[in-house]
Amino acid sequence: MQDFPGVPGTWTGLVLRISQCLFAAGSIASMATSSNFFSVTSFCYLIASMGLQVMWSFGLAFLDAYALVKKKVLHNPVLVSLFVVGDWVTATLSLAAASASAGITVLYYSDFGDCEFGKECQKYQISIVLAFLSWIMIATSSLIMFWLLAAG
Numbered sequence: 511m512q513d514f515p516g517v518p519g520t521w522t523g524l525v526l527r528i529s530q531c532l533f534a535a536g537s538i539a540s541m542a543t544s545s546n547f548f549s550v551t552s553f554c555y556l557i558a559s560m561g562l563q564v565m566w567s568f569g570l571a572f573l574d575a576y577a578l579v580k581k582k583v584l585h586n587p588v589l590v591s592l593f594v595v596g597d598w599v600t601a602t603l604s605l606a607a608a609s610a611s612a613g614i615t616v617l618y619y620s621d622f623g624d625c626e627f628g629k630e631c632q633k634y635q636i637s638i639v640l641a642f643l644s645w646i647m648i649a650t651s652s653l654i655m656f657w658l659l660a661a662g
Contacts (some may be wrong), residue, residue: 516654518570518584518593519577526651527571533644534563534604540637544630552610553634556641559600559607563644566600590659597652604648608641 515522537560547553570593577584584590615634 513585514654514658516651517658518574518590518655519582520574521578523651523654524571524574524578526647526654527567527574530567530644530647530651531564531571533640533647534560534567537637537640537644538564540633540640544633544637546630547634550611550614552607552614553637556607556611556637559603560641560644563600563604563648566596567648570596585658585662587659587662590655590662594652594655594659597648597655601645601648601652604641604645608638608645611641612638 513520516526517523538557541547541553541557541560547557573584576582611634615631615638618631618634
């Protein structure tokens with residue numbers, strides 16, 4: 511298997527995983543600090559999806575850090591296949607949750623005229639932006655993993 515930026519066990523791979531984890535955790539924090547998020551199903555789904563994203567990304571960031579410290583190569587085809595499947599699943603869930611939540615937020619702002627929740631709507635928007643940023647990072651990582659698997 512080839513070695514290029516973003517693969518497991520490299521500094522760029524670690525940065526991708528940490529950024530996924532931080533954006534997802536920020537999305538959770540922004541949404542959870544609002545008082546009415548639990549009344550909207552898509553916002554609850556966003557919290558659940560980002561929670562899964564945090565756990566997956568943190569686990570793989572820990573694995574990348576371990577590989578960097580021990581100077582191990584994580585290019586085992588079975589392990590890379592697991593990364594590909596996990597990344598694609600979390601990427602799909604993250605995109606679905608962020609899109610559904612964005613749709614509800616657009617409904618509040620555009621269709622209802624103005625958001626009646628005030629500061630809560632800004633927290634919703636920040637959470638959704640962070641969720642999309644997390645999705646961009648996981649989509650990048652999943653494409654790199656797929657490329658690594660195909661190149662192997």
